[in-house]
Structures are given as C-alpha cells and as structure tokens.
Amino acid sequence: MLRSKILNRIRLLKPVIDRRCMSSASKTPLTLLEVDDKSGIATLSLNRPPVNSLNIDLMNSIIESITEIEGNKSRGLILTSANDRVFCAGLDLNELHKPNQERLKEFWAVFQDVWLALHLCSVPTAAAINGHAPAGGCLLATACEYRVMLPQMTIGLNETQFGYMAPKWVMLSYLSVLPRRLAERALTQGKLFTTAEALDVGLVDEIAASKEEALAKCSTFIDSFSKANPLARSLTKKQIREPDVQKLIADRAGDLKECLEYINSPLLQDGLGAYFEALKQKSRSKAGKS
Ligand SMILES: CCCCC/C=C\C/C=C\C=C\CC(=O)SCCNC(=O)CCNC(=O)[C@H](O)C(C)(C)COP(=O)(O)OP(=O)(O)OC[C@H]1O[C@@H](n2cnc3c(N)ncnc32)[C@H](O)[C@@H]1OP(=O)(O)O
Numbered sequence: 001m002l003r004s005k006i007l008n009r010i011r012l013l014k015p016v017i018d019r020r021c022m023s024s025a026s027k028t029p030l031t032l033l034e035v036d037d038k039s040g041i042a043t044l045s046l047n048r049p050p051v052n053s054l055n056i057d058l059m060n061s062i063i064e065s066i067t068e069i070e071g072n073k074s075r076g077l078i079l080t081s082a083n084d085r086v087f088c089a090g091l092d093l094n095e096l097h098k099p100n101q102e103r104l105k106e107f108w109a110v111f112q113d114v115w116l117a118l119h120l121c122s123v124p125t126a127a128a129i130n131g132h133a134p135a136g137g138c139l140l141a142t143a144c145e146y147r148v149m150l151p152q153m154t155i156g157l158n159e160t161q162f163g164y165m166a167p168k169w170v171m172l173s174y175l176s177v178l179p180r181r182l183a184e185r186a187l188t189q190g191k192l193f194t195t196a197e198a199l200d201v202g203l204v205d206e207i208a209a210s211k212e213e214a215l216a217k218c219s220t221f222i223d224s225f226s227k228a229n230p231l232a233r234s235l236t237k238k239q240i241r242e243p244d245v246q247k248l249i250a251d252r253a254g255d256l257k258e259c260l261e262y263i264n265s266p267l268l269q270d271g272l273g274a275y276f277e278a279l280k281q282k283s284r285s286k287a288g289k290s
Contacts, residue, residue: 030061032082033068040075041219042123047082051089054136056107058092059114062140066117076222077121078215079144080128087129087153088137093276096263108259111136112252115169118143119241122234124225126218129204130211134158134192135166142173145237146221147204148214149195155203160190163271165262167255169248176244177203 032045044065046052069077081087095107118125118140126146133141133155141147141155149155157174159166166174166187174183182201186193198204205221208214225233238245248255262268 030058031065033065035069035072035074039219039223040073041078041222042069042072042074042076043078043080043215044069045080045082046088049083051086052081052083052131052137053089053092053094054111054114055092055095056103056110059110062114063110063117066121070122074123076124076126076219076225077144078126078128078218078222079118079140080211080215081131083131084211086131086137087127087133087155088140089132090135090137090139093272093279097272097276098269099263101260101264104260104263105256108256109252112169112248112255115139115143115173116245116248119173120238120245122238123230124222124233126221128208128211128214128218129153129155130214139170139173142177142203146218148206148208148217148221149198149204150208150211150214151195153195154192155195155198156190156192157187158190158192160188162190162275163268167259169244169255172244172247176241 028047030046030048032047033042034045035042042065044062046058046062048055048058052058066077091111095104099107124146125144126148127141127144129141129147129149130153131150132153133149135156135158138155138157157166157170171183171187174187177183178186178201185191193201193203195204195207199207206217208217
C-alpha cells in the first residue's frame, strides 16, 4: 500500500517537474552531463558562470538532467561544478531583488522542484563540492546522500546574514544532516562552515585534495550500493525522506505565499539590496574597478 502510494506520489511529482523542464531551453549548456561508460555513474556539472547562481534556467536544466539520469539507468549521480572556485553561489540574487512577481512565483516553484528532484532522486547521489557552497548551494549538497569537499572552501545556510530566513523545508534538509542544536545555532548565526569545520560537524563526509579525488570518493560511495537491489534501495531512501518531503508537498502553495510575502517585504528588500551591492563592490574592487 505504502509502496504504491509513494510511487503514485512520485508519478504525481514527475509531471510537474517534466512539464517545467520542457518550458525553457537555455542557449548555453548550463549543466554538463557525462555518464562514465565503465562505471555507469553520471557526473552532473553546474556550468553557469561566474558562480553557478541558481536562476530558473539553471534549475530547470538540473531537473531535466536528473530526469534523464533516472531514465537512462545510470548507477548514480555525482553533482559538481565546472567552476573551480564556486560549487554554487545559491539562488541568483537578481531573481530575489526587486523581482517581477510572476517570474518570482515561477522561480520559487522551480526552486521547490529542484530540491524535490534531487532529494528524491532514485539513484544514489553524491556531491563533489569543489568550491564555495553558501545557501542554495548548501541545499543542493545536503539534498545529496554523501558529500566530499575540497579544502579552503565554505558551506552553510547563511540566509540570516542578509536578512532572510530559510524556508522550513530548507531547514529540514539541514536537520537531516546535522544534530538539531547545532543546526539551530548554525541557521540562526547564518554560519558558513570551513571545510574542516564542516567535516568536524558531519556536514560533509570526507575531504579531498583535488576535484579528481573528490569524484573518486563519490564514486566509491555510489559503489557501496552495488549489492543492493536498486528499486528496494530507492524505495527505502524515499520512505525515509518522505516525512520531510511531505511537509513541502502538502503545502507548496502556502510555502510560496509565505515566501512571496517575505521576499517582497521592504525590510528584506533593503537588506538584500545592501548585501547584493556589497558583493558587487567587492567584485569591482577585486577587479580594480572601484
Ligand atoms: C517565513 C519565510 C519563509 C520564506 C523564506 C523566504 C525567502 C528565503 C529566501 C532566500 C533563500 C535564499 C537562499 C539563497 O541561496 S540566496 C543567495 C545567497 N548566496 C550568497 O550569499 C552567496 C553570495 N556570493 C558569495 O559569497 C561569493 O560570490 C562567492 C563566495 C560565492 C564567490 O566569491 P568570488 O570572490 O569567487 O566571486 P564574487 O566576486 O563574490 O562574485 C562574482 C560575481 O558573481 C556575483 N554573485 C555572487 N553571488 C551571487 C548570487 N548568489 N546571485 C547573483 N550574483 C552573484 C557577484 O555579484 C559578482 O558579480 P559582478 O559584480 O562581477 O557582476
């Protein structure tokens, strides 16, 4: 009974995700998908310069790639970045700052979809975190089952640093990896963990000296399921993740409404504007343009 319920729910989910995927074709490859013909493991690289910030097109491209990977019977999915400094800079602040309301609704719905697609992905998933992973970038990493990170990077849900509060389902993704008291402290502080700190608290599982080593460690994790029946493994993962997922699926409209109110509030728009300007200023001074 529960198995068919879960499968039906996944089928219900899929049409929403598939329909979204068809709606936007990006001109440049925002994601690069390679399947190793020996191991059968798919590597999905985020490829949206300069920092893989998540806009509608990139998130749709990620969803499309996950749907393809699940359909082509890949043995596993490794999520990484084509950029050697940044894994993913989180949501594209251009989508949140002074947003077009219709676009913001679509943006938020796709943000919900990309988390659901990755969090419920039927094949084993691992993140080779070869760059900084703040906010939404951290969410993509925690949606995966295993995380390997390179040194001297940062990862964390830093929303409170720019006046936002992470949505409930984003917090749940953190709580699925960190003990509650630590997650609460890190969320309220908007803490960005260094690689060493992230390993220490269990936010990441291993450290690798290079992207190649990180990919190899992720492949070893995926190989650890070689003796498990793929369907039984997938259903077990989905059953364990079901309660968190249900909290979003049961009230996607409510989450969207709350987010729109929150993002559009003057206080938050001012905070975000100042934060974004500081980022741009930092970038200009780095490039000697100030
Ligand atoms: C009850 C309430 C429930 C509802 C909740 C409502 C709302 C929740 C809202 C939000 C949830 C948010 C999640 C997010 O993901 S918001 C995004 C948060 N991201 C960050 O804070 C990261 C910011 N970026 C950085 O820290 C650095 O850029 C980074 C470490 C990633 C890389 O540093 P580096 O030095 O390599 O590069 P920079 O020079 O800083 O940047 C280069 C270039 O890229 C631009 N940029 C950086 N990050 C973003 C971004 N997230 N979006 C858009 N653009 C970004 C930066 O401005 C530079 O551009 P330019 O000036 O060169 O044009």
